[in-house]
Amino acid sequence: MRAAGRPVKRRPPHRDPQTCLDAYPDGTPRLRLAAGKALKERTVPLHEEAAEVIRALVALRQAQHDRGIHDPDLGRPVRYLFLRNGRLAGPDYLFANPLRAICQELGILNGVGKPAIHPHRLRHTLGTQLAERGARTQTIMKVLGHKSPGMSMTYTHISDPTVLADYQAVLTPGAVIAGLLADTLRSGQLDQDALDWLKTNFYKTELELGRCLRLPQEGPCECDLYLSCAKFITTPQYAPRLRERLCVERQLIANAQDRGWDREIEHHQRVADRITSLLDDLGESHDEPTG
DSSP states (O other): OEETTEEOSSOOOOSOTTTSEEEOTTSOEEEEEEETTTTEEEEEEOOHHHHHHHHHHHHHHHTOOOOOEEETTTTEEEOOSOEETTEEOOHIIIIIHHHHHHHHHHTOBOTTSSBSOOHHHHHHHHHHHHHHTTOOHHHHHHHHTOSSHHHHHHHHHHTSHHHHHHHHHHHSTTOOOBSTTHHHHHTTOSOHHHHHHHHHHGGGOBOSSSEEOOOGGGOSOOTTSTTOOTTEEBOGGGHHHHHHHHHHHHHHHHHHHHHTOHHHHHHHHHHHHHHHHHHHHHTOOSSOOOO
16 A cells, blocks of 8 residues: 555555464554554554454454465565455545544534544544653654654653643633634634644744744744734733733833833834733733732
C-alpha cells in the first residue's frame, strides 16, 4: 500500500497471519508491524479485546488457502491479514471510513457537520496518555515510530499539568474564551490538521496575555499589534495579566496627555480599548477585585 510512491504510516502488518500477533514476556498482547521507509519492524502493545479480534481474523486467514500477494519491498508473496476483495485493504477502509460512520451515527460532529474525530487523533491520544503515565521518551518513540526524541517530547509538554489545564481551558467545548479566533473555536471550524498541531505544540503558543494559535505555515505571530491578530485567544486565567497591562496602558495614556503626545495617546488608547473588550468577553472586571 503506497501513496505517492512512498509507504504510508498506517500499513497493515507485513507478516504472515500466524506470526503478526504474539505477546510480551508478561503476557500482554503485541502486534508486530513493518513501518517506515526501511520497513523496520516495531511492536505495538494491544488491549486484550483488540487482540481477541486479531486472533479471530488470524484463524479465518489460516483457514484460507490463497497464495498471498507479492510484496515488492520484501521480494516475496505475503499472506496479508487485512484484505478486501482479494486485495490489500487500504487505511481508509480499515480506519477512516468506520470511524466516520461511528461519528455520524453517534452525532460526534463539528460545527460544519463533519466527523469530529480523525484516526490520527487516536495516535495523539496514545502519545499523550503514555506521557501522562510516566512513559519514557524512548518508549513513546518506539510505540509511535518516531525517528527523533523531539517528536515524542511534544507529548511530555502537553502532559505538564499547567499546560494541559490551559489547553483544556482553550480547546474544551464550552470554554470561556475571548479573541478574534474565539468564534472559530466555539463553532468547531478549526480543521483537523490544526487541532493535531496544537495538541502536540500547545506549550509553544503562550504569550504574555494569552496564546497565539497561528500555525507555522501561517508566518510570524502578530499578536502584539494591538492584540488584534486573528489567531489570538485568551482565557480567564490571563485576566490578572490583562488587568495589569490595562493599568500600565492607562498610565501611559495619562503620561502622553501631560506631554501632549497625541499619537502616543491614540496608540495606548487602542491597546487599552482592546484589553477592556477582551475582559468584557471573558466576563471579567476591568480593575483588580478589592478585598
